[in-house]
Amino acid sequence: MSEKIRVVIIDDTRLFLEAATEVLSRDPDIHILAVGETATDAIRLTEIYHPDILLLDLKIPGGGLSSAWVISSTFPATRIIALTSSEAEDDILEAARTGIYAYVLKGVSGNDLIDKIHKVHAGDFPQLLSLKNQSKN
Numbered sequence: 001m002s003e004k005i006r007v008v009i010i011d012d013t014r015l016f017l018e019a020a021t022e023v024l025s026r027d028p029d030i031h032i033l034a035v036g037e038t039a040t041d042a043i044r045l046t047e048i049y050h051p052d053i054l055l056l057d058l059k060i061p062g063g064g065l066s067s068a069w070v071i072s073s074t075f076p077a078t079r080i081i082a083l084t085s086s087e088a089e090d091d092i093l094e095a096a097r098t099g100i101y102a103y104v105l106k107g108v109s110g111n112d113l114i115d116k117i118h119k120v121h122a123g124d125f126p127q128l129l130s131l132k133n134q135s136k137n
Contacts, residue, residue: 004031011057023110039067072099
């Protein structure tokens with residue numbers, strides 16, 4: 001049996017946070033370590049738990065992008081998946097610049113979110129990773 005994917009979820013919308021926790025808990029390969037609602041929570045919980053995956057709402061109090069920047073530079077083993085409602089190309093590029101591995105719209109189905117977590121955990125994130133590398137040039 002392989003180790004479970006260790007996940008922290010950060011979102012300031014309580015209903016979404018509860019729904020995501022419920023859906024992800026159904027996957028036997030995913031273990032929810034903790035949940036939080038702010039940028040401070042994101043940094044603190046990443047520091048405490050060192051999750052494999054951080055699901056991070058970009059519109060949280062304190063700023064999702066600013067916390068992503070701190071986390072990606074301080075805890076590079078944690079792969080960040082952005083949760084957002086924005087489809088704007090500028091937002092996607094900014095996410096890539098901050099070290100986010102995947103960009104997921106909040107309208108995603110539970111199965112698609114689980115699939116994205118498995119793919120990012122396995123190292124399958126060519127789209128945003130290539131954008132991130134281009135943004136550094």
